[in-house]
Amino acid sequence: MTNAVAGLGLAPDAAMVTFPIEMFLPGSDIGPLDARRREIYDGLTRWRSAFDRAGDGAPPRLRVEGTSAEDALARFNHLMLINRWGDGLPLWPPTEERVNWILRGAAQSGERRLGTFPPRGGVTTVKSCAIALAMAGGRPEYLPVLVAAVEAFLDPESGSEALQAASGSAFPVVIVNGPIGPRIRLNAGFGCLGPDPQRPAGASIGRALRLLQQNLGGALPGIGTMANYGGLRYTNLVFAEDEASLPAGWPPHGSDRHGFAPGADSVSLAFANGATNIRRRGARKETPEEDALQGMHRMADFMRVPNMAGLAGYEHGTPGIIMIPGVVAQTMAGLGWTKASMREFFWEHSRIPLADLRRAGGPAWIEIDTSKVARESLALDPWPITARPENFVIVVAGGGHPTNSYWLQGYSPGVVGRPVALPVEFDRLIAEAERDLGPPAP
Amino acid sequence: MITLEFHDPSGAIEVKQPHAPRVAGLAGKRVGFVSNDQWQAYRMLPRLKALLEADFPSIEVLAVDAFPQGNGVIGSEETAALVKASGVDAVIIGNAA
Numbered sequence: 001m002t003n004a005v006a007g008l009g010l011a012p013d014a015a016m017v018t019f020p021i022e023m024f025l026p027g028s029d030i031g032p033l034d035a036r037r038r039e040i041y042d043g044l045t046r047w048r049s050a051f052d053r054a055g056d057g058a059p060p061r062l063r064v065e066g067t068s069a070e071d072a073l074a075r076f077n078h079l080m081l082i083n084r085w086g087d088g089l090p091l092w093p094p095t096e097e098r099v100n101w102i103l104r105g106a107a108q109s110g111e112r113r114l115g116t117f118p119p120r121g122g123v124t125t126v127k128s129c130a131i132a133l134a135m136a137g138g139r140p141e142y143l144p145v146l147v148a149a150v151e152a153f154l155d156p157e158s159g160s161e162a163l164q165a166a167s168g169s170a171f172p173v174v175i176v177n178g179p180i181g182p183r184i185r186l187n188a189g190f191g192c193l194g195p196d197p198q199r200p201a202g203a204s205i206g207r208a209l210r211l212l213q214q215n216l217g218g219a220l221p222g223i224g225t226m227a228n229y230g231g232l233r234y235t236n237l238v239f240a241e242d243e244a245s246l247p248a249g250w251p252p253h254g255s256d257r258h259g260f261a262p263g264a265d266s267v268s269l270a271f272a273n274g275a276t277n278i279r280r281r282g283a284r285k286e287t288p289e290e291d292a293l294q295g296m297h298r299m300a301d302f303m304r305v306p307n308m309a310g311l312a313g314y315e316h317g318t319p320g321i322i323m324i325p326g327v328v329a330q331t332m333a334g335l336g337w338t339k340a341s342m343r344e345f346f347w348e349h350s351r352i353p354l355a356d357l358r359r360a361g362g363p364a365w366i367e368i369d370t371s372k373v374a375r376e377s378l379a380l381d382p383w384p385i386t387a388r389p390e391n392f393v394i395v396v397a398g399g400g401h402p403t404n405s406y407w408l409q410g411y412s413p414g415v416v417g418r419p420v421a422l423p424v425e426f427d428r429l430i431a432e433a434e435r436d437l438g439p440p441a442p
Numbered sequence: 443m444i445t446l447e448f449h450d451p452s453g454a455i456e457v458k459q460p461h462a463p464r465v466a467g468l469a470g471k472r473v474g475f476v477s478n479d480q481w482q483a484y485r486m487l488p489r490l491k492a493l494l495e496a497d498f499p500s501i502e503v504l505a506v507d508a509f510p511q512g513n514g515v516i517g518s519e520e521t522a523a524l525v526k527a528s529g530v531d532a533v534i535i536g537n538a539a
Contacts (some may be wrong), residue, residue: 003455011457024481024537033486037493041468044532049461063447072444086452093448122453131449160511215451368479370514 012120013050071101080135085215087207087234105143105429107421112274114147115154118161120224122216124150138204139436141184141429144420145267146205148173149238150212152416153267159413160310163271164219168309169227170271170411172209173321174238175395177254178265181240183430185440188242189326193275193406194235198441206236215334232275237408242397245326247333252300253395256339258417267422270318270393273309274409278302280328282404292335295328295405296342300349302407303385306357308365309411310385314374318393320410321388322346325398328405331382340396345419347389351382465531468494474504474530476521479511481537490534504530 017039019032048380064079067106076093080086092098103110103126110127117124128145138146153160153172163170187199194203210233218224227233241253254266280295299322310319324332332342357363366378373387387391393415398406423429434440465471473494478485487506494503508528510521516535525533 010459012455012459023486026482030482030486030489033489034493037490037497039488040534041494041497044473044534045464045467047464061447062450063445066444066446069444072446076446080451083452093446094451095446097449116456117453121455123456124453128453131451135451154455211451214507218451301453364525368512370512424473 006288011049015042022435027435043430061413084220085211086241087210087214089234091135092137098134099127099130102134102140102143103127104425105140105423106130106147106268107144107423108147111118114150117154117212117216117218119165120216120218122212122218124154124212124216128212128216129208130213133204135211136204136207137200138208139184139201139433140430141433142201142205142208142428144265144422144426145174145180145184145186145201145238146208148203148267148418148420149209149269152207152267152418153213155418156418157316158269158416159271160316161388162312162413163411164213164217165225166209167228168273168411169231169233170273170309171230171232172206172213172236173270173272173392173408174206174209174236174323175253175268175270175321176238176240176266176345176420177243177252177260177268178263178420180265180422181243184239185433185437188240188397190401191217192239192242192323192397192399194239200428202238203235203413206238207234209236209238210234231273237272237275239397241395242326245329245400247330250329250333250339250396254417257393257415259418260419265422266417267420268393268415268417270313270321270410270415271412272321272408273308273411274407275281276302276407276409278405278407279403280405287435288331289335292332292337296345297349299405299407300346301349303346303409303410304352305385306352306360306362307409307411308362309423310409311365311369311371311374312410313386313391313410313414314369314377315387316391317412318391318410321348321393321395321408323395323397323406323408325401325405326396327400327402329396331402340389342394343379343389346392347384347386351380351384354378354381357383376418448467463521468498468501468532470500471498471531472502472504473509474525474528474533475506476509476516476525476533476535477506477511478516478537480513483537487534487536490536504528 064075066075112126114124154319184201186201187196187201203437213219243252255262260266282291282294475487477487491503509524
């Protein structure tokens with residue numbers, strides 16, 4: 001995990017002695033420690049960094065040559081895989097021409113620094129985002145959302161530094177509010193978690209974010225990230241809230257969680273480690289009230305699990321994101337439900353009896369948690385899965401069909417919001433998208 | 443021939459400070475542990491303390507719990523200040539998995 005020291009501004013190597021995972025398991029034979037102790041002593045006395053000078057190692061431009069355009073493209077993609085810069089699917093070459101085209105979507109200079117990507121510490125600029133978006137098949141009008149998402153990702157409140165390397169397979173979820181969602185064809189309806197050729201923005205933005213996580217952040221499976229399963233990491237999850245279907249009086253998520261003005265363009269970033277479809281609708285002759293209440297219980301039942309990774313967000317983050325279709329939101333609102341009352345319901349009905357929690361070894365994890373609030377929650381029986389109802393994220397999205405809702409189980413120390421800044425010529429970019437892609441799908 | 447010239451997607455790394463200098467030898471030195479108390483550290487670090495003391499009779503090895511333990515605290519500035527104030531010559535950090 002040499003990434004960890006590079007992210008601190010140290011040279012990207014370290015005096016480290018590694019052993020097979022078996023030695024770190026309960027009841028293991030720690031004899032190899034005796035046999036290899038000289039390596040540890042050498043790390044304290046003889047080791048030298050291979051990087052003998054401080055400075056900024058800006059990489060050179062790269063080039064490939066091919067006998068035809070197709071051959072050159074194939075060689076480019078081979079080079080991406082050889083250098084561990086790809087994701088296994090074909091990429092666009094981030095040529096100067098394509099990157100400059102993407103940068104037309106920048107509200108700021110391409111050289112504007114956004115931070116360093118943890119844990120490896122790659123210097124991250126608006127241009128870095130444009131390079132990744134070019135590789136991911138993106139378009140310039142997507143860049144404002146990607147830049148805002150990267151800003152949120154790099155905020156220490158997001159917890160990204162730890163989650164990038166952790167074994168729990170966390171992936172970022174980016175919820176977009178405001179008119180920019182429909183303007184860039186970001187899906188909020190049927191199939192909003194993708195793929196969708198009619199509304200491809202989420203796939204490109206999320207894939208670009210993933211490429212940044214890997215190429216600047218060093219999150220290579222088994223090397224820089226110990227995520228056992230990865231999961232949903234080709235494109236992460238990037239979607240818009242279906243604001244057109246929000247019932248009267250229901251605030252958009254960006255306003256509800258972050259205080260952005262309704263109608264403002266914003267992103268909200270949280271991490272999840274699971275994705276579950278819930279058959280929400282009743283099966284037979286339920287009244288509207290029964291259908292709503294049974295659906296609420298069914299959703300809460302999916303939440304009532306000992307998700308020890310979720311402790312990371314117990315106090316300030318979220319236990320997860322529940323997505324409900326607009327048609328369901330309208331029905332629920334008609335019965336008097338609000339986002340706030342739904343959160344109260346989930347908080348109350350997702351609590352776990354302490355006896356069940358003990359059976360699963362949960363208290364040991366809670367006792368060592370850094371949050372005092374989390375540790376003190378062990379006094380509560382049944383145990384609430386999060387510190388307060390407000391931590392639940394409810395988003396209206398998923399199309400005009402009432403059967404399902406979707407639960408993104410949280411592994412999220414924070415939920416970070418950022419406004420989306422648009423370039424002056426954004427309207428022109430949208431017009432060019434219509435020229436290139438045809439009119440938006442209904 | 444078709445030539446494609448493009449940006450290196452791995453970006454730049456800034457090296458702001460060098461790693462700490464190594465000690466010339468461990469004999470007579472003061473060594474500490476910073477433990478996240480995970481992954482059998484409770485067995486492995488005491489074993490390493492015993493090995494160090496056996497291999498370097500004049501060494502002083504602090505107790506494994508001389509500094510705060512746990513993933514949530516070992517990376518903090520407070521812990522770093524405690525380590526510095528202890529006057530150790532070298533520190534062993536463990537365990538990651």
